[in-house]
Every structure is written in structure tokens, then in C-alpha cells.
Amino acid sequence: MNYPVWNVSFLGSGLVVAIIAIIHVLISHIAVGGGIFIAVAEWWAGRQADGERVRAFLHGFVKYFLIYTTVFGAMTGVGIWFAIGLANPEGTSLLIHQFVFAWATEWVTFIGELTVLYLYFYGWEVNSRRMQLLLAVLYAVIAWLSLFVINGILSFMLTPGGWTPENRDIAAGFFNPTFLPSLLGRTLAMLVLGGLFAMLLAARVEDGLKERIVALAARFVLPAAVAMPALAVWYWFALPEAAQTMWLDGATGVAGGRLEAVTRYSLLAVITGALIVIGTLTFAARPRAVTRAAALAMLVIAQLGVLGGEFFREMARKPYVIHGTLYSNGLWQAESKSPATLDAPYFEAARWEPPGIAPGSPAHGEWIYRLQCASCHTLDGYRALDTRTRVWTPAFGERFLRDLAQQGVMPPFHGDAADRAALAAWLISRHGTPVTAAEVDAAAPAEVKR
Known part of the structure; x- marks a missing residue:
């Protein structure tokens, strides 16, 4: 970041x-x-x-x-x-x-x-x-x-x-x-x-x-x-x-x-x-x-x-x-151990996203991908996310990102529920069916919503 x-x-x-x-x-x-x-x-x-x-x-x-x-x-x-x-x-x-x-x-x-x-x-x-x-x-x-x-x-x-x-x-x-x-x-x-x-x-x-x-x-x-x-x-x-x-x-x-x-x-x-x-x-x-x-x-x-x-x-x-x-994406493990840091809105800590990104917009999701995921994953080539997310639903995408660290081979997700919803919506929308961050957020359990 x-x-x-x-x-x-x-x-x-x-x-x-x-x-x-x-x-x-x-x-x-x-x-x-x-x-x-x-x-x-x-x-x-x-x-x-x-x-x-x-x-x-x-x-x-x-x-x-x-x-x-x-x-x-x-x-x-x-x-x-x-x-x-x-x-x-x-x-x-x-x-x-x-x-x-x-x-x-x-x-x-x-x-x-x-x-x-x-x-x-x-x-x-x-x-x-x-x-x-x-x-x-x-x-x-x-x-x-x-x-x-x-x-x-x-x-x-x-x-x-x-x-x-x-x-x-x-x-x-x-x-x-x-x-x-x-x-x-x-x-x-x-x-x-x-x-x-x-x-x-x-x-x-x-x-x-x-x-x-x-x-x-x-x-x-x-x-x-x-x-x-x-x-x-x-x-x-x-x-x-x-x-x-x-x-x-x-x-x-x-x-x-x-x-x-x-x-x-x-x-x-x-x-x-x-x-x-x-x-x-x-x-x-x-x-x-x-x-x-x-x-x-x-x-x-x-x-x-x-x-x-x-x-x-x-x-x-x-x-x-x-x-x-x-x-591998630049997140220090010490930061990941602090819920106050890990669960804070991502763009509060990131330095390189373009100014004026609307919360929940496709640009919001795309820049979360660029800053957190692109170090290991491409969209349609090596370790393609398009392939890995083609059957995602809003509820599954939100849950997967929330429990990302449990995969064992990926860092924990850095950001709040709005960041997870924006990224999941952007990845799912790439498959031809537009999904909004609000839909992803609505599919999340009540205890993890904003």
C-alpha cells in the first residue's frame, strides 16, 4: 500500500x-x-x-x-x-x-x-x-x-x-x-x-x-x-x-x-x-x-x-x-494482528488510489484489486481471478473475502465491509451480470455489515 x-x-x-x-x-x-x-x-x-x-x-x-x-x-x-x-x-x-x-x-x-x-x-x-x-x-x-x-x-x-x-x-x-x-x-x-x-x-x-x-x-x-x-x-x-x-x-x-x-x-x-x-x-x-x-x-x-x-x-x-x-501484497503481519488497523477503511491507509473514487463504485473495487490482489493475481492470465470468481454469488464473494486468511495461502483482507463489497461486486460484474456493492453488502450477515 x-x-x-x-x-x-x-x-x-x-x-x-x-x-x-x-x-x-x-x-x-x-x-x-x-x-x-x-x-x-x-x-x-x-x-x-x-x-x-x-x-x-x-x-x-x-x-x-x-x-x-x-x-x-x-x-x-x-x-x-x-x-x-x-x-x-x-x-x-x-x-x-x-x-x-x-x-x-x-x-x-x-x-x-x-x-x-x-x-x-x-x-x-x-x-x-x-x-x-x-x-x-x-x-x-x-x-x-x-x-x-x-x-x-x-x-x-x-x-x-x-x-x-x-x-x-x-x-x-x-x-x-x-x-x-x-x-x-x-x-x-x-x-x-x-x-x-x-x-x-x-x-x-x-x-x-x-x-x-x-x-x-x-x-x-x-x-x-x-x-x-x-x-x-x-x-x-x-x-x-x-x-x-x-x-x-x-x-x-x-x-x-x-x-x-x-x-x-x-x-x-x-x-x-x-x-x-x-x-x-x-x-x-x-x-x-x-x-x-x-x-x-x-x-x-x-x-x-x-x-x-x-x-x-x-x-x-x-x-x-x-x-x-x-x-506478498505489502501488508505487514504486525498490522494484520491489529483489528483496528486491518478492519479500517482501506483507502485511509493506502497512498496510491486516484482521488475522488466514489464508495461502492466499480472504480472502488478495481483499485482494491490493484492494490491488494494484483501482486499475485492477474484478471485473465496467470492465477486469473476471472476463472476463480466465475461462480461467485454476492453472499459467497463477501464471505470468501471476509475469511480470506483461512485459505492458508493468501493474506487477510485489509479493509472494511464496504471495501469487501466493492471488490466482490466488481469481480462478479466482470462475468457479464452487473452486481452492485449494495447487493453484496445486503447479502452479508447482519453482524458484519457496516
Whole structure:
């Protein structure tokens, strides 16, 4: 309510953030996992009789790696900042102010990554082999430290731990219950992606070197992929109880009935993980069969697994952007605990509605939607409200909004009976049958009327 609303038709602002973030996560995970592969391959090349041939492959690997991670990684990283600043400025402000030194550390590590990677690539002909190995190891360490910092902030959003708005100790929020399982799980995912990226580039090699590189890459992928379920179990037990309940409720839908999105995305991660293990075993057994198309398909499968894992984390946090503190529409939980604040006329607290809106008018309902609902729902696209409200009646709409928090995945409604009636009437009227706020208000029980 304290900021203007970024209303993105059909996609919604949240999905725009998700699209950019998923692309960036894949790139950043390859940046770390691929960096570790470069360091290991550089060391491995020094122990091969044809080490220069291995390093020739590695030089080509680093060229693609550098362009992919630095150019597209930087573009999507900046894109995330623009998108989250528009989609949820309240949450972005909290994260910046709470973790200002962590962000500064992250940006320093990013500059360090770029510097060392460029020194490694452009010093190929002039640096000693020992210096190249040192630079490769240094890049891998700095890239992993970047993960360390970002992981603390991301895991804080789901499990703030001992942090509260009253106790803003950075360590209490940073080293939270999901910090360690998330850090180790992401590290394993990065090893998988780094190995698969190496297999994709190894598919271009035509001689026996291809078999050895595929075998080396498989040693990255298989142990990490096999170890992931153990980290997933650890992560599960560190989740908030509400997230576990949401998943278990959705799991019943596997046999019929309701299947929550959080459960679907976790199943996607499990299925893609199994496919990666099977595919990598096949590649290791028949390395000559590794074609560009097959290796690319494996990388796409891994991307789907990353998507499943990231969406699971986001869905498990619903309806918060900072769990237990700040709802996704900018309402602070502390405000929601105060009936005097929560049940007051909404426009008394909101700052961005147009002046002169008549109470109970369609504009009244539309601006309640824009300011309270548009952060998660579009009208006719992603999480469409038109679809969700097509069978509403005035009485049902009023009751649904009044008991909104009982859904478990949405914030409580912020406003009085007039605000609920205006929003319900506007949503129902979009289906072709005009309904007035007065009709909705008349359908409400007497004890909740104005």
C-alpha cells in the first residue's frame, strides 16, 4: 500500500520476476559448478600425457563459459533487481536494509569473479600452468562464496529463524534453519549443472578425448545427483510447519482430488533428478553416443529440475514474501494482528488510489484489486481471478473475502465491509451480470455489515 503497483497484464509482476529469476539461477549455478569443473579439469590436465589437448578443449570450454555466465548472468541479475523493485518494493527495501553488508560482499565477490575469470582466459598464452591452476581454483572459491552470501538471504525469506522486526540481528536471519541444507543442496545442483554443461561442449569433440571428458563430467553429476535426496529430506524438516502441511495436503491429490502447486513442483524436481541419474549413467556407459542434442536435452531436464526446486521454495513461502513478517501484497503481519488497523477503511491507509473514487463504485473495487490482489493475481492470465470468481454469488464473494486468511495461502483482507463489497461486486460484474456493492453488502450477515 505504500508504493505504486506494477500491474502486468496476463503474466503478472510475480511471474515476470520468476521468469527472469529462473534463467538467472540456471546461469549462476552453472557459473559456480562450471567454475569448479574448470579448476578440477585444469588440475586433471596437468596429470595427463596429452595435457595440452585437454587444455585446448578447456580453452574452448572457458570461452563459451565466460560469454554465457558474465554477459547473460549480468543481464538477468540486473533484470531481477529492476523486477523485484517494481513487483515488491516493500520486501526489496527490507532485504536491502537488513542485509546491506551482505549485498556489498556479494557485489565485491561478483567483481572478483569477473576479474579472475578474465585473467584466466586472456592470460592463457602468457601465464604459467601453475598460475592458471591458481586462477581457476581462486575463481571457483570466489564463485562459491557468492553462493554462500546469496543463499543466506534467499533462505532467510522462507525461514527467518531468530530474526524478527524487533530483533534485526543479521546473523540470526542469515544463519537460519534452512541455510545449511539449502547451501549444500545448491552446491550439489551446481556440480550437476557444471558437469552437464561440460558434456554439452564435449559432444563437439570427435576423438577419444571425448570419452575421457564425458567420464570426468559424469563424476561431477552422478555423486551430486545421488546425494541430493538426503539434502532434500534435511531441507524438508527445516521448513515451516505451514509449508509442510501445504505439501502433505497436496500429496493426497496424487491419488485423486486436490494437488497443491507446491507438491507438483517438488514432484517435478524428483522426476527430473531421476532422469538426470539415468541419462548420466547412459552417457558414462556409452560416451560416444553423447550428441549435442542429447546433452542439450539433459541440460533442459536439469533446468526443469531447477525450476521445480525454485518454485517449490517460492510456493512454500506463500502467502509471505518474508515468512511470518511481510505478506506478498505489502501488508505487514504486525498490522494484520491489529483489528483496528486491518478492519479500517482501506483507502485511509493506502497512498496510491486516484482521488475522488466514489464508495461502492466499480472504480472502488478495481483499485482494491490493484492494490491488494494484483501482486499475485492477474484478471485473465496467470492465477486469473476471472476463472476463480466465475461462480461467485454476492453472499459467497463477501464471505470468501471476509475469511480470506483461512485459505492458508493468501493474506487477510485489509479493509472494511464496504471495501469487501466493492471488490466482490466488481469481480462478479466482470462475468457479464452487473452486481452492485449494495447487493453484496445486503447479502452479508447482519453482524458484519457496516
